[in-house]
Amino acid sequence: MATSYFLLTVFLALASSQAIASDPSPLQDFCVADKDSPVKVNGFVCKDPTHVTADDFFKAAKLDEPRNTKGKVGSNVTLINVMQLAGLNTLGISLARIDYAPLGENPPHTHPRATEILTVLEGTLYVGFVTSNPNNTLFAKVLNKGDVFVFPEGLIHFQFNPVHDKPAVALAALSSQNPGVITIANAVFGSKPPISDDVLAKAFQVEKGAIDWLQAQFWENNHY
Incomplete structure (x- = not known):
């Protein structure tokens, strides 16, 4: 009995880990994001389906x-x-x-x-x-x-x-x-406020001057 209970517990744990490995599955046909809602959730609140139109599923992105x-x-x-x-x-x-x-x-x-x-x-x-x-x-x-x-x-x-x-x-x-997206160089050398150069010098095993130079660069964001 104890063994069966243990195996069931392990199975449920594994199933739960898989269930949260990506975005949750929808429970309805669609849930168009209501970005004007004052309610804050992990994602977006659903727009009233009676107000949904085809334009909610369309973008002229070219x-x-x-x-x-x-x-x-x-x-x-x-x-x-x-x-x-x-x-x-x-x-x-x-x-x-x-x-x-x-x-x-x-x-x-x-x-x-x-x-x-x-x-x-x-x-x-x-x-x-x-x-x-x-x-x-x-x-x-x-x-x-x-x-x-x-x-x-x-x-x-x-x-x-x-x-x-x-x-x-x-x-x-x-x-x-x-x-x-986390761009590694931007996050490490362009954080605001900056990470201590003592921390980064030890992490990258270089002189603090090298870190100071890297932190002084403009770290461009290529995501638009």
Whole structure:
């Protein structure tokens, strides 16, 4: 009896961990985000369904048009999540177009709430992700037009266009209505207020002067 109870407890724990591994499943056909509601929840309150229209599920995003990639990192991420498309609320998915200049990069970053699957539409990309401690194994691949690569939820990953004279374009789907993004360099060296240079110098095993120089840089956000 005790063994059966223990196994049931373990099963329920495992089931619960899987249930919270991504956005919760919807309990109705849709829950269009009511961004004007004063009620604050983990997500958005549902708009009155009698006031929902087709426009709540539509956005003229023009994702077929090239984006500006003249910034420091040479990339531009155009994200369509629940903040831009209210009909995505509770549906557990979002979309991004990523443009890369020649030698442009989407710098190492993580999505704390989503797995990402990326398809190359034009050009060539060198992509990869790094596993968690203690191994920190790099899984990397060169992708060409039509190739697909998956970045597991929460892991640091990147994309780089290694070609000197041709841009690249990719389309990514993410398993959250609001996947979030933490760009590693921006978060570590561009936090407000800044992290103590004593802390970072010890963490990166460099002189404090190197940290001070890095913190003085402008850490560009390539997510628009």
